[in-house]
Amino acid sequence: xxxxxxxxxxxxxxxxxxYEAVRGINIAVAxxxxxxxxxxxxxxxxxxxxxxxxxxxxxxxxxxxxxHDPAVRSLELxxxxxxxxxxxxxxxxxxxxxxxxxxxxxxxxxRNVGEVLDLAGLGGxxxxxxxxxxxxxxxxxxxxxxxxxxxxxxxxxxxxxxFDPEARRAAWETxxxxxxxxxxxxxxxxxxxxxxxxxxxxAIVKDGRILADGPPRELGVGAAHYRVAYRGAGGELVExxxxxxxxxxxxxxGEALARGExxxxxxxxxxxxxxxxxxxxxxx
Amino acid sequence: xxxxxxLGWRQYRLERRMFWRNPSAAFFNFLLPLLFLAxxxxxxxxxxxxxxxxxPSIAGLSVMTTTFTALAYNIxxxxxxxxxxxxxxAPLPTGSYFAGVAASAFTNTALQIAIVVLAGRSLFGIGxxxxxxxxxxxxxxxxxxxxxxxxxxxxxxxNFESTAAYVNAVFxxxxxxxxxxxxxxxxxxxxxxxxxxxxxLPLIEGLSGAMVTGTELGEHLDGLAVIALWAAIGTYLxxxxxxxxxxxxx
Numbered sequence: 001x002x003x004x005x006x007x008x009x010x011x012x013x014x015x016x017x018x019y020e021a022v023r024g025i026n027i028a029v030a031x032x033x034x035x036x037x038x039x040x041x042x043x044x045x046x047x048x049x050x051x052x053x054x055x056x057x058x059x060x061x062x063x064x065x066x067x068h069d070p071a072v073r074s075l076e077l078x079x080x081x082x083x084x085x086x087x088x089x090x091x092x093x094x095x096x097x098x099x100x101x102x103x104x105x106x107x108x109x110x111r112n113v114g115e116v117l118d119l120a121g122l123g124g125x126x127x128x129x130x131x132x133x134x135x136x137x138x139x140x141x142x143x144x145x146x147x148x149x150x151x152x153x154x155x156x157x158x159x160x161x162x163f164d165p166e167a168r169r170a171a172w173e174t175x176x177x178x179x180x181x182x183x184x185x186x187x188x189x190x191x192x193x194x195x196x197x198x199x200x201x202x203a204i205v206k207d208g209r210i211l212a213d214g215p216p217r218e219l220g221v222g223a224a225h226y227r228v229a230y231r232g233a234g235g236e237l238v239e240x241x242x243x244x245x246x247x248x249x250x251x252x253x254g255e256a257l258a259r260g261e262x263x264x265x266x267x268x269x270x271x272x273x274x275x276x277x278x279x280x281x282x283x284x
Numbered sequence: 285x286x287x288x289x290x291l292g293w294r295q296y297r298l299e300r301r302m303f304w305r306n307p308s309a310a311f312f313n314f315l316l317p318l319l320f321l322a323x324x325x326x327x328x329x330x331x332x333x334x335x336x337x338x339x340p341s342i343a344g345l346s347v348m349t350t351t352f353t354a355l356a357y358n359i360x361x362x363x364x365x366x367x368x369x370x371x372x373x374a375p376l377p378t379g380s381y382f383a384g385v386a387a388s389a390f391t392n393t394a395l396q397i398a399i400v401v402l403a404g405r406s407l408f409g410i411g412x413x414x415x416x417x418x419x420x421x422x423x424x425x426x427x428x429x430x431x432x433x434x435x436x437x438x439x440x441x442x443n444f445e446s447t448a449a450y451v452n453a454v455f456x457x458x459x460x461x462x463x464x465x466x467x468x469x470x471x472x473x474x475x476x477x478x479x480x481x482x483x484x485l486p487l488i489e490g491l492s493g494a495m496v497t498g499t500e501l502g503e504h505l506d507g508l509a510v511i512a513l514w515a516a517i518g519t520y521l522x523x524x525x526x527x528x529x530x531x532x533x534x
Contacts, residue, residue, distance in 0.1 A: 078374065
């Protein structure tokens with residue numbers, strides 16, 4: 001593997017008429033790295049990723065993907081990347097096995113179709129027409145189709161949106177196993193914990209700009225702050241932040257029970273993306 | 285280059301498989317013209333002059349349904365479902381993809397024309413086509429024009445739910461007008477002028493020459509020019525306006 005980054009983006013901008021979806025984004029993703037673009041809907045994540053995938057042309061800036069300009073849409077580059085679109089469809093009358101077999105034929109060194117079916121958890125639905133698959137199963141087929149060509153670089157645009165917690169954990173395991181194989185992954189998500197769980201580095205995007213980037217821990221994202229809230233004896237709202245909610249709750253509830261009281265409206269919340277934005281923008 | 289041909293061939297085989305697995309598409313694009321032929325043939329049974337008009341009319345209709353109608357439906361469906369977008373991201377050359385799609389549409393046309401010819405010979409008192417090479421030429425010309433127009437027309441259709449309305453708004457008037465003018469000796473001049481300027485009537489007249497009356501391609505130069513013009517317009521619009529992504533909600 002060469003030392004050049006898998007993805008280099010400098011000063012990227014994209015306008016749609018008057019609207020500026022992307023306003024000067026800089027990213028460098030090393031080979032073998034899992035990089036997360038984290039932000040709310042409409043932040044410019046998908047526009048950025050679709051420029052890297054070759055779907056959109058940029059209005060300004062420099063972009064290199066595996067040494068290629070993606071706007072050229074060369075077959076050589078497309079053979080080396082895998083794409084999970086936010087909303088990609090599939091023929092309704094094809095089966096997962098057929099779709100993967102067909103897709104594998106595009107690539108010089110595809111993976112074994114049966115293995116990919118098992119990896120994606122579709123072994124049981126391999127010969128079911130896709131129109132009879134559930135939303136979650138279709139999403140896993142999306143992932144399988146992105147992997148079957150054994151690409152070096154994989155784009156995952158909100159790969160787990162709409163998943164139940166169990167399916168999300170399973171998808172995370174698959175993504176981690178890809179990193180263990182040395183794949184480079186660019187992931188977009190609006191789930192804070194997904195970025196924290198998977199990404200080596202994260203860029204937080206809002207309004208077409210990067211607010212902060214770095215390893216999730218160093219961003220202060222989720223370093224502290226479970227927020228525990230309840231109504232005190234006088235009816236006032238009490239909020240406390242902690243790294244260790246278990247101990248704090250034990251303390252609070254123990255004291256309350258000893259006094260023969262109840263903690264009204266007790267809640268434990270993780271920081272939301274919104275909290276992180278507020279934190280980041282207020283610090284700036 | 286050979287690789288692109290291999291990929292086009294694989295796409296063609298996929299298109300064939302998907303076509304036969306979709307019963308409603310197979311019905312509307314395939315059986316419907318043949319049902320019209322059977323019904324028309326039963327009604328006009330014994331009236332050879334009318335049967336001579338019916339058979340090439342249905343042949344022209346077959347060309348239009350298997351290309352214009354089928355492609356407009358397919359492109360809109362695949363576009364709005366996000367299938368085209370996925371294909372766009374795959375290492376499949378655009379030319380190979382469209383070659384496979386077009387070859388599949390042409391296969392349907394060829395199958396239907398073969399059935400119409402066989403039915404004409406065995407059921408409706410029309411012999412083998414007197415100008416078989418002209419027949420092939422007319423079918424190819426018709427496929428090129430109507431396929432291009434179908435792809436171009438797909439750009440005008442905003443979502444899959446309204447596809448039937450859009451397609452029929454064009455398909456039905458063109459078919460009725462062309463059938464009427466072709467069959468009638470007393471059609472008003474302005475209707476004939478309109479029908480002559482549209483691609484279906486010239487195609488039916490050409491097919492009639494090749495299948496029934498035995499006129500050669502060279503005797504239909506005006507009609508050929510009209511179809512070629514539509515093919516050029518259709519191709520220009522099909523390429524220029526093509527969208528790989530869903531238009532709904534934009």
